[in-house]
Amino acid sequence: MTEDIVVSVDWLADHLDEVRVVDVRDAWEFDGIGHVPGAVNVPFDRFRRGEGDEGMLPGAERWTALMEEAGIETDDTVVAYDDEHGVFAARFLVTALLYGHENLHLLNGDFSAWSREHETATEAPSVEPSTYAVREPAASPLVDFGTVRAALDSDAVIVDTREEWEYEEGHLPGAVQLDWRELVDAETRGLKPDAELESILGERGITPDRRIVLYCNTARRISHTYVALRHLGYDDVDFYEGSLTEWRERGGPLAGSEVE
Incomplete structure (x- = not known):
């Protein structure tokens, strides 16, 4: 495997x-x-x-x-x-x-x-119910509001994976904008080649030697970016599950046209 x-x-x-x-x-x-x-x-x-x-x-x-x-x-x-x-x-x-x-x-x-x-199927497989046990992960990328708030004053790269117009309306102060779809090849529908990914990320300062903090609105789009970074071997990637939904609710600082 x-x-x-x-x-x-x-x-x-x-x-x-x-x-x-x-x-x-x-x-x-x-x-x-x-x-x-x-x-x-x-x-x-x-x-x-x-x-x-x-x-x-x-x-x-x-x-x-x-x-x-x-x-x-x-x-x-x-x-x-x-x-x-x-x-x-x-x-x-x-x-x-x-x-x-x-x-x-x-x-x-x-x-x-x-x-x-490859061939596809239309009939659902016969499934035998299993026994499943939730476990504590060996290492969790999850970070909370306080951790992200503190990261604004650190050398971490805060990454907003939403579209540019969303970013311009309101984003975490100092965040760089990276629409998750920039990492996708329109023809293959998968990730772009590794060298191209590294170039796109490097232009934003999103490099493996930096601490990366990801957010979007509801943690869906950052999931794709998180997987892409894991694929490239990035080790220090924080996943802000609450994202902007929680950030706004808790009065976190914002920059952008809607708050100017």
Whole structure:
């Protein structure tokens, strides 16, 4: 098995019988459009907390129930995919990581890349419910409001992964703007080549020797950037789960046109 958090469609095809594949698209897409053979469906909205609290984790009890219903065990090697360049699948993987799951991978290029080269299925697999145990992760990238507030006065690189117009309206003081989609290749639908990624990141000062703090609105977009940085070997990456939803609620300082 590979240690890279990002895997190709060919790698998945070669290891399909050795991993658990999770499709996080809506059920109608999973059933109607087709899916990777053997994949189980865990739609994105099922592992997000309810309306008004979209940026928060689902809770250990709910996560355990989802995994057991999907037949996933704690030590399974999991490969997740969507059809949105990996941003929803990445959120699934980061959620799993924060609940102590270790063997996690993102399918590079999403379902479209798979369906161009490999067979798909329309019938859902027969799943035997599993026993799943949430664990404390060996190391967690999660940081809270206070930690991020303190980071504003440090040499950390604060990274806003939203679109430019969102950034211009309001962002954390000193943050650099990096739309997560800048790391995606429009043709392959996966990550751009490593050298290109490193160039894009380097231009923003987002380098492996720096402490990186990621935020967006509700922690979905930073999930993709977090996976991309892990793929490139970045070790010091903080994940602000509360992101701007919590930051605004707690009166954190902002810069931008809407606060000038």
